[in-house]
Amino acid sequence: MAPYASDDSTTAGEVDEQRSGRRKAARYIVPVTVVGVAAATIGLVPALADSGDPDLPKITAQQLIEKIAKSDVQQLSGTVKISTDLGLPDLGGLESSLMSGAAGQGEGGSSADPTAKLTELASGTHTLRVAADGPDKQKLSLLENAAEYSIVHNGKDVWGYDSKSNEVYHGTASESPERGKDQQPPATPKDFAEEALKATDDTTSVTVDGTAQVAGRDAYKLVIKPKQSGSTVGAVTVAVDAKTGMPLKFTLTPASGGAAVVDAGFTQVSFAQPAASTFDFTPPKGAKVTEEKDAAKEFGKGSEKDFGKGFDKGRAREHAPKAGEDHGKGLDGMKTIGEGWSSIATFDTGGEGMPSGKAGGEFGGFIDSLGDKVTGKFGSGTVFSTRLINALITDDGKVYVGAVTKDALVKAADAGK
Amino acid sequence: MSQAEVVEPVRPVSPLWTFGLLRSELTTTFRRWRTLALLAVLAAVPVLVGIAVKMETSDGSSPGGGGGGPAFISQITNNGLFLVFTALAATLPFFLPMAIGVVAGDAIAGESNAGTLRYLLVAPAGRSRLLLTKYATVVIFCLAATLVVAVSALTVGALLFPLGDLTTISGTQISFAEGLGRALLIALAVAASLIGVAALGLFVSTLTGSGIAAMATTVGLLITVQILDQIPQLHALQPYFFSHYWLSFADLMREPVYWDDLAKNLGLQALYAAVFGSAAWARFTTKDITA
Numbered sequence: 001m002a003p004y005a006s007d008d009s010t011t012a013g014e015v016d017e018q019r020s021g022r023r024k025a026a027r028y029i030v031p032v033t034v035v036g037v038a039a040a041t042i043g044l045v046p047a048l049a050d051s052g053d054p055d056l057p058k059i060t061a062q063q064l065i066e067k068i069a070k071s072d073v074q075q076l077s078g079t080v081k082i083s084t085d086l087g088l089p090d091l092g093g094l095e096s097s098l099m100s101g102a103a104g105q106g107e108g109g110s111s112a113d114p115t116a117k118l119t120e121l122a123s124g125t126h127t128l129r130v131a132a133d134g135p136d137k138q139k140l141s142l143l144e145n146a147a148e149y150s151i152v153h154n155g156k157d158v159w160g161y162d163s164k165s166n167e168v169y170h171g172t173a174s175e176s177p178e179r180g181k182d183q184q185p186p187a188t189p190k191d192f193a194e195e196a197l198k199a200t201d202d203t204t205s206v207t208v209d210g211t212a213q214v215a216g217r218d219a220y221k222l223v224i225k226p227k228q229s230g231s232t233v234g235a236v237t238v239a240v241d242a243k244t245g246m247p248l249k250f251t252l253t254p255a256s257g258g259a260a261v262v263d264a265g266f267t268q269v270s271f272a273q274p275a276a277s278t279f280d281f282t283p284p285k286g287a288k289v290t291e292e293k294d295a296a297k298e299f300g301k302g303s304e305k306d307f308g309k310g311f312d313k314g315r316a317r318e319h320a321p322k323a324g325e326d327h328g329k330g331l332d333g334m335k336t337i338g339e340g341w342s343s344i345a346t347f348d349t350g351g352e353g354m355p356s357g358k359a360g361g362e363f364g365g366f367i368d369s370l371g372d373k374v375t376g377k378f379g380s381g382t383v384f385s386t387r388l389i390n391a392l393i394t395d396d397g398k399v400y401v402g403a404v405t406k407d408a409l410v411k412a413a414d415a416g417k
Numbered sequence: 418m419s420q421a422e423v424v425e426p427v428r429p430v431s432p433l434w435t436f437g438l439l440r441s442e443l444t445t446t447f448r449r450w451r452t453l454a455l456l457a458v459l460a461a462v463p464v465l466v467g468i469a470v471k472m473e474t475s476d477g478s479s480p481g482g483g484g485g486g487p488a489f490i491s492q493i494t495n496n497g498l499f500l501v502f503t504a505l506a507a508t509l510p511f512f513l514p515m516a517i518g519v520v521a522g523d524a525i526a527g528e529s530n531a532g533t534l535r536y537l538l539v540a541p542a543g544r545s546r547l548l549l550t551k552y553a554t555v556v557i558f559c560l561a562a563t564l565v566v567a568v569s570a571l572t573v574g575a576l577l578f579p580l581g582d583l584t585t586i587s588g589t590q591i592s593f594a595e596g597l598g599r600a601l602l603i604a605l606a607v608a609a610s611l612i613g614v615a616a617l618g619l620f621v622s623t624l625t626g627s628g629i630a631a632m633a634t635t636v637g638l639l640i641t642v643q644i645l646d647q648i649p650q651l652h653a654l655q656p657y658f659f660s661h662y663w664l665s666f667a668d669l670m671r672e673p674v675y676w677d678d679l680a681k682n683l684g685l686q687a688l689y690a691a692v693f694g695s696a697a698w699a700r701f702t703t704k705d706i707t708a
Contacts, residue, residue, distance in 0.1 A: 023703070024703035027698070027699035027702060027703055028696070028699045030695040030696075030698070030699055031692055031693075031695040031696035031699055034688075034691045034692050034695055035692055038688050038691075038692070079675075079677075127675075129587075129675075141587055141588075141671075143671070143675060145488075145664060145667075146488035146489070146506060146586075146664050146667035147488065147586055147667075148586040148587050148588075148671060150587055150588045152588060159588070161588040163492075163584075163586035163587075163588070164488075164491065165491055166491040166492055166495075277589055277590075277672075278589065278672070280589065280590070281588050281589070282584075282590060284492070284495060284583075284584035285495040285496070285579075285581075286492075286494055286495035287495075
């Protein structure tokens with residue numbers, strides 16, 4: 001009938017069959033090659049693109065620090081990738097319910113409140129976009145999945161816009177610049193570098209450790225290391241743009257090794273003037289706008305309500321205000337032991353320490369499970385550790401906190417006794 | 418019939434012949450009741466979303482309950498154009514790739530199943546050309562399906578909600594014309610996101626002689642990959658899953674546009690098309706056609 005058996009003749013001899021079998025197998029080489037080439041490209045291209053460290057004139061650490069201080073970059077735009085791994089215990093759902101309560105994301109507050117939103121940077125990997133044009137115009141956007149959170153500072157207005165919930169937060173800059181600086185966690189490599197250099201004194205070794213390429217620009221690497229032992233900070237590396245003196249990348253590695261605790265760097269940067277429209281913000285139609293003053297009021301209301309809801313046993317609610325009182329009292333008597341990197345802050349809560357298993361009910365038991373029990377000459381207490389900050393809370397209510405090892409905390413507690 | 422067979426080979430083969438084959442494939446595919454039903458389901462999704470949002474907000478409340486639901490849903494009441502983005506975000510994870518999986522899975526296996534594949538191969542097109550035509554048909558269906566969702570969403574959005582200047586997710590304002598342009602770009606990005614699934618479906622389709630089996634396997638793979646993409650322990654592998662960068666189309670609504678993930682998505686889809694396209698070719702050109 002129809003001559004359909006054109007390619008694969010059924011009457012072919014044995015030799016033909018073998019040959020065609022081999023020819024059939026040979027065709028599969030094509031997809032295999034494509035996979036191979038793709039894998040090689042994925043593996044090799046980053047290695048090839050890394051054209052080695054740039055050749056730059058030698059510079060001393062002092063000169064480099066001065067360069068950073070003199071750096072006067074007014075106009076820039078770029079993308080910053082920031083990863084934070086503080087090693088905080090993963091509390092999963094509880095954490096987010098606490099966060100939403102504390103951050104006022106419930107019915108009461110606005111999800112566009114900058115202080116609430118930027119706390120998210122404290123964990124995980126985020127992509128930020130920054131743009132600046134002089135001291136009056138700045139924009140910082142946190143790129144989220146199919147959404148974005150932006151803070152726009154233009155003249156005397158400060159806007160926060162959360163595209164996911166279509167909510168707007170409005171503040172005025174007359175009271176905001178200082179407030180904003182203090183309250184917003186550092187986000188760009190420059191912020192981090194300034195914080196790190198503040199701590200520079202005779203307890204610190206600062207060296208220039210070669211050069212690197214960051215975001216396609218030549219940069220010097222400044223390494224800041226604590227001289228004393230006992231600190232949990234291994235080293236701080238700042239990549240400084242050779243031309244402008246602008247810090248481009250900041251890495252904080254813990255003394256215990258492993259991945260960086262904080263790694264913030266530009267992946268793309270331009271020092272040209274950003275488009276003026278970048279800083280224009282009009283609240284979109286239908287968006288819920290929260291004014292700064294209202295927010296504060298509602299925040300108090302909202303958080304109380306949410307906390308109450310969160311722990312509907314009610315026990316925690318009685319506990320919370322009391323802890324707050326203790327805190328206020330204790331903070332007045334805060335002292336610092338030691339100096340430089342291994343300094344330890346200590347204060348007396350005046351209370352009976354952590355709510356232990358019995359006193360704090362279920363909540364206390366939960367807190368206990370997060371820390372390690374330690375004993376020493378000072379008595380006994382609980383150490384709560386992260387990859388950077390450790391805290392010791394003794395059973396008689398003293399608190400020792402610092403970026404130091406557990407042993408250093410116990411030693412400090414022993415000495416304080 | 419016998420007369421036609423005698424006449425055909427005499428005619429000189431025109432270089433446009435491939436387009437003739439493509440046109441006949443397209444007509445067959447788009448005339449199928451199954452295809453039309455799939456497109457009707459896709460067109461219904463924006464209608465449902467639009468009516469649901471309209472009803473929920475008729476008392477003045479904001480939709481999405483403060484951040485829940487598909488992307489962009491909270492903006493729909495202020496600008497109907499956002500319904501296009503919401504509808505694409507809602508259909509991209511499942512409805513769209515499922516429709517592609519059905520059409521792609523059916524491409525070769527369906528012909529084989531119906532016993533029509535051998536007649537297609539009688540024509541002097543060659544197996545490679547036939548496969549290429551089949552793939553082109555599936556890719557055109559990807560675009561058509563996406564545009565059906567987008568156009569339906571735009572119509573519903575214009576009927577139920579106001580239109581006008583819109584705010585990008587970065588907080589800047591763009592004109593309605595530019596918004597429409599972006600919507601078109603987004604539709605293209607979504608259609609391009611599907612060419613990986615299309616190649617995968619075509620490969621599966623060459624493996625079996627049963628159309629239903631090929632469709633089920635493709636849709637099954639789709640669901641499996643989407644589940645694996647949610648498991649945090651596999652995060653080293655996830656950038657290589659075809660669905661991993663699908664939501665990157667939303668980056669087109671940023672100002673300035675954030676291209677990194679979009680480029681990764683396109684590269685990944687091209688890689689899938691190359692790998693599974695060539696695997697399908699290797700399989701199909703060496704296969705014994707028995708039906």
